[in-house]
Amino acid sequence: MSTERRGHAAGSPFARSVWLVLRKDLTVEVRSGEIAYTTLFFAASCVLIFAFALVKEGRAPEGGAAGILWIAILFAATLALGRGFERERQSETLRALLLAPVPRPAIYVGKLLGIVALLVAIEAVLLPLVAFLFTARLFAHPFWLAGIVLTCTVGLASVGTLFAAMLVRARSRDMLLPVLLYPIVVPVIIAGVQGTAALLQPTVEIALVRFWLLLLVTFDVVFVVLALWTFEAVMSD
């Protein structure tokens, strides 16, 4: 956060609050690097281990790259979501956020965008790593790939942010988060894996990729609307 900044962001109270929460989360993360480094190290280790186990004589199993990419992203997202809210719990800053006279869904959107930004940064490292280790043509259709990755990430993060906020005061939150999150995001992961796998075929069927992308957009809209609708209620008391 620059100290040269003067005044606060213009716009509606909702947009201003989203921006403040997002900027605060990114500033804390840039300064500490805690979540980015641990999550990236974990995800990259996951990809490396699968590559050592599955790639034989430079040949990866068919469809392996897509599955392993999304396993690594799912695990990384779980770690990032848990740590992101642990930070708000340690000094009870979540209470201070809830005390602020801002629309509470704005707090959710700010936290969601922070998690999405972090996951996109991690994916920017993971995608070339997977493409290299699994000799996968991931970047043959970069715009379709970006669409699949971004919508799948938003789907994961939208449900995960809501659950992580709900569980912030639960004693066994680290165990409960994946237990609650994974069954709900199974359709998102399936769509992400299938969409990515479709892009890795020798002859890419764009209609198929478009189908998975539309499905992901639908999931995102449904999950984000539900989360915005329920966030105020789940954070009360």
Place this chain on the structure above:
Amino acid sequence: MSQPPHQPASALDFSVVAVDEVSRSFGRRRALSRVSLRASQGEILGVLGPNGAGKSTLIAILATLLRPTTGQVRYGDAAASEGAGLRARIGVLGHDLFLYPELTARENLEFFAGLHAVGDPVAAADAALSRAGLGARADDPVSSFSRGMRQRVALERALIHGPRLVLLDEPFTGLDDASASALVARLRQLRDAGAIVVVATHDLELAEQLLDHTLFLRDGRPAASMPRPDRLRAVYQDVMRQRPDEAQP
């Protein structure tokens, strides 16, 4: 304390807070039982009691962070369900400090000033740092501060939006004598400016200098309530020695 110019137009104002027969349970444990109180503008109300007496639960209910299981809290004509407009007029210093340790004191204050829609968060943060006597450390991360310095930043965070109702939970924790005296002076200023100040504390000596009215809690129940008690320690010991059936509501 008149309506500060940086308050959003939707902020509600009130001159009295009334707690009426409020109880709060967590599962089967009853943390507060039928507590009533009234605090008016220009008054400092103390909530005293041993650990586990329900002081923090009462502060959280007044802050709208917890809903009472039964009973109600009124802020003038408004109920706690008024939401953001009401929260704009409440400032809370909790037992935890509600500060981000990775951010500097200035960044913390600017962030919370922004969330409270203070007109010029940078100027508000500068003024708050000056009041806290931390101008020279403004750009140091809060994690490098002593407990007392953090407490001073946290107090300024709670007051940065000019709240009508100021709720403080153990505000003297970690403060040296000079800082504690400065805090007492600051709370008197707030009272004189028309704030409603509610302080939950264990520090009876400081409380004696400060309080206009005192509510004693024991095991979540009101044990006694009295204006400006002299010899507070003796009164406190008497009240806490009473059997529950002797308690004066």
